[in-house]
Amino acid sequence: MSTTADVESAARLISFGMRPKQLPGRDVVYADLVRRYGEDSAFKQLTNSVAAGLGLMVLDVSTQAGAVLAATDESVFEIKMDSYARQSKIRERRDTEKVLHGLVHLATAALGYPRPDDLANDTYIGRVSVEQVDGVVREACRILDERAAKAEQNNDPLAGAPELEQAWRAYARRPAAAATKDGRLASDTTRGMVSRALRFLADQGFLVQVSGEQGGTYRTTPRYQIQVRELAADSAFEELLELGVVAVGDAAGSLRPSISDTL
């Protein structure tokens, strides 16, 4: 039977999880709670229940990453895309902004964990930079463009239906950089979006800045790996499966060799 002290400990573990930069390695109390979560199944259940009551999901609790939490739908801890992406009055434009920001986050994860193996390997630490993330998406756009050029029919976007335009066209069209009067990176360019995303992820404790090279170079943290592996990749993948645009891959798992064939 759980006591009041147990509930308090469970709540404390969750509150540690809400401070993404605090790690069990640097805090004895935190490390103790993490160990207890791993060993004591009653405490584990209690923690999960407290989290669920708050509108949170415990993705994983480990010594490297600490307690990794995710917000459930409509939770107060949820970060909405609408508040992250730039607001635009025209609905199609708002969708475009959202998709571009989302693609940047997808590309960051894809570059951080280039092979399926890297995502599975707990000790793997990836490196990403603003220049590379933008480069990865532009490269994919270029391949898709070449593929489109090879296709027989004309598939330039229809003038009357901007929402039917393929996402890669919108990304490829957006400039990578633009000069502003004060010499900063314009925020609605793709590099501006990437550097925003990487700074955001660093604030959330998912990336750590290594240097300012290539527009900002970061390394991934175990926390980010768990977040991507346990939740993000699957939920996006399920959406894509429902749309019927991807098939479940085989054990090799990579689509890249087949893409390079089309070059």
Add this chain to the structure above:
Amino acid sequence: MRDADLISGGLADEGLARRLKALACTAPLHDLDARKAKLDWADATVYQMAEIALHTIDQVTIAMDFDTGAGHEDVVRRLQPFIAAQAPGRGAEEHLRVARWVLDNLINVGTADRGFRRVYGSVDESGAYRRRAFDFKLLVELAAPDGEVYLRSSDEAINVLVGALDTDVESAHIAAEVKLENLISRGRLADAKLAAEQARYRTVQYGETLRAKLDATRRDVRAVDWADEMPELLDSALSHIEARFRAENAILRNITRARDEAEDPDHKRRAAELVDIVADCISRHTQLQSRLQAAGATFRAEQDRQQFSGPPRRATLDLFGQLLVPSLELPIADAVAPVEDFFHAVAGVEVPTVPSLSSLVSLLLRPAPERDKLVGEVPEPELVPAEQTDYYSDEQWRRADELLDLPEVPRRLSGLLAEAREADPRLARLVALRALHSYSPEIGAAVRQGDDRTLLAVDDGTPLEDDDFGGADLLLTTARIEREGVA
């Protein structure tokens, strides 16, 4: 023959779409000349904007090499002498402003995508006519490793500029070479210079292709076909350089001789210019060649670095192939859901900030912080083109001009309205509006535009008796503008 057959027989070929796109690339240049009269900071009609724009693209293209392009200020500085030659009487400040205006318009600053879009029609396989959008850019801004933003010409711009629309680079190159030799043997140096410049642009294009492939290799060796495609590209580029070296060294010898032997100082000067261009071409070939030689080593080094991984230990997704690429291929409307899901899950949790009363009070009492020099994001205006700007026809404007030309004796508005109404009921409204506008005439604007007269309206208190309009019965007259310094 049915209508559909007629259409597909005459319209649906790919060549038409290609030509329409080529035509679209020139539209921004024509647009500059069409809009120059509307600039309010100068009477810009003396400038040939399309010429300046082409010159700008030239400047950027020449400054492009493997690593960087042209800085904004460099381009503006190099443009100035050319602009000054078009209007020597105007000040250097105005020339500078024209240069910046043309450059901004070629980038299309002010739109979110910084590019151009033209709509063209094509007939799809089912025979239906569809309007499609063609997006293109002329000058592209890119960030250098040091964070500076610089300019490069797009492929579209290079194609428009060189005029090599829809032609094979390699064969056009040979054609240009043959032309050059011909020209030199006939002594036509001006054309020879043009041909040499075209050859240089093509060399730049070769370099661009190679640079893009090498960049892709650095990111992912598997993204570039090193089995067939790259060796072919390297081979053709190398044999191309070999041929160009031979040709250009021969040209250099010939023209150097022509330069030394020429009697006519103009010929001598032009030959000297050509020598410079050809020498530049040769140095560019050398640069391309050294990159070509290093390309193989880049591949091997990258292959070693990006070594192949063992089999995965647990089932995970291939983020690039199974998430990113499929999402990129989706239409925007469908892509929102998966990417939003991904973001939602990857963004983690945010702890809502709750203000406490005691800290709120001290927060409110704190002096305002020094404003940061860097403001937040500047909203991009979303401009929708006006549907119809001309409410009155040119004929109505002309007649209103006639009615309102009152150099000698002032006239009452009521009289003018009556006269206008006789001719055309709508004309009366235009006359009334213009009279009202001239109640507070913009003398400053008129002077700036170089007008020699302006319409003046004075209210002497007489009320206007009219069925359609109310207010004062204005007295209208035309005032001449005298200018100082104009003899």
